[in-house]
Amino acid sequence: EPEVTQTPSHQVTQMGQEVILRCVPISNHLYFYWYRQILGQKVEFLVSFYNNEISEKSEIFDDQFSVERPDGSNFTLKIRSTKLEDSAMYFCAGRPSLGYNEQFFGPGTRLTVL
Amino acid sequence: ELKVEQNPLFLSMQEGKNYTIYCNYSTTSDRLYWYRQDPGKSLESLFVLLSNGAVKQEGRLMASLDTKARLSTLHITAAVHDLSATYFCAVDTRTGNQFYFGTGTSLTVIP
Numbered sequence: 213e214p215e216v217t218q219t220p221s222h223q224v225t226q227m228g229q230e231v232i233l234r235c236v237p238i239s240n241h242l243y244f245y246w247y248r249q250i251l252g253q254k255v256e257f258l259v260s261f262y263n264n265e266i267s268e269k270s271e272i273f274d275d276q277f278s279v280e281r282p283d284g285s286n287f288t289l290k291i292r293s294t295k296l297e298d299s300a301m302y303f304c305a306g307r308p309s310l311g312y313n314e315q316f317f318g319p320g321t322r323l324t325v326l
Numbered sequence: 327e328l329k330v331e332q333n334p335l336f337l338s339m340q341e342g343k344n345y346t347i348y349c350n351y352s353t354t355s356d357r358l359y360w361y362r363q364d365p366g367k368s369l370e371s372l373f374v375l376l377s378n379g380a381v382k383q384e385g386r387l388m389a390s391l392d393t394k395a396r397l398s399t400l401h402i403t404a405a406v407h408d409l410s411a412t413y414f415c416a417v418d419t420r421t422g423n424q425f426y427f428g429t430g431t432s433l434t435v436i437p
Contacts, residue, residue, distance in 0.1 A: 243423070245424070245425075247425075247427075254414065254427045254428065254429050254430050255369065255414060255416075255425075255427040256427070257424040257425060257426065257427075260423045260424055262423075267423050268419075268423045268424050270424070303368060303369065313357055313359075313374055313376060313418065314359065314371055314374050315359075315425060316371070317361075317368045317369040317371075318368060319367070319368045320367075320368050
């Protein structure tokens with residue numbers, strides 16, 4: 213059964229450094245999402261992406277964040293200058309179409325900012 | 327902003343007992359989802375509820391949706407230790423383009 217994959221599983225970085233989190237969605241999915249979960253808290257929406265454009269974004273997704281799908285396969289989340297409060301689990305998700313309601317989540321990348 | 331609240335936040339129950347987790351949301355939506363998360367793991371889809379009155383059952387779990395009351399329930403029957411996990415409900419926006427997750431219910435089933 214196809215799965216969403218994410219790399220790395222754990223990323224440790226120094227405050228102020230740039231990080232790129234990678235996701236490979238399921239091949240027939242067209243809508244892509246990033247969520248984050250701070251330890252012990254709920255899952256929060258960051259951004260949705262369709263047809264190579266951002267569809268919606270939350271207040272969390274400020275100018276320090278960007279997403280792209282450079283090669284039609286990988287879907288990346290970049291944080292330009294990480295802060296301590298960016299430490300969280302980041303989940304990628306996808307769905308085949310808006311008519312297909314369920315989102316399928318990847319295993320997550322744990323980001324630790326020191 | 328759409329708010330999704332779950333209660334209880336923490337639930338400790340003995341094996342064999344029944345209990346219900348509640349999920350209230352603040353805006354009109356007829357699509358609600360339940361996910362399970364084990365510690366350090368991703369979100370596993372449990373149920374997709376797409377209309378008022380929808381009821382779905384899988385093993386010892388049963389989920390229902392009342393869109394008029396903006397309420398979903400996840401009922402646990404005769405709990406077993408393997409059900410210990412955090413359970414999240416989520417509602418999507420009218421555009422269908424983002425999920426709002428509830429606060430989560432951390433369930434511990436005691437042998």
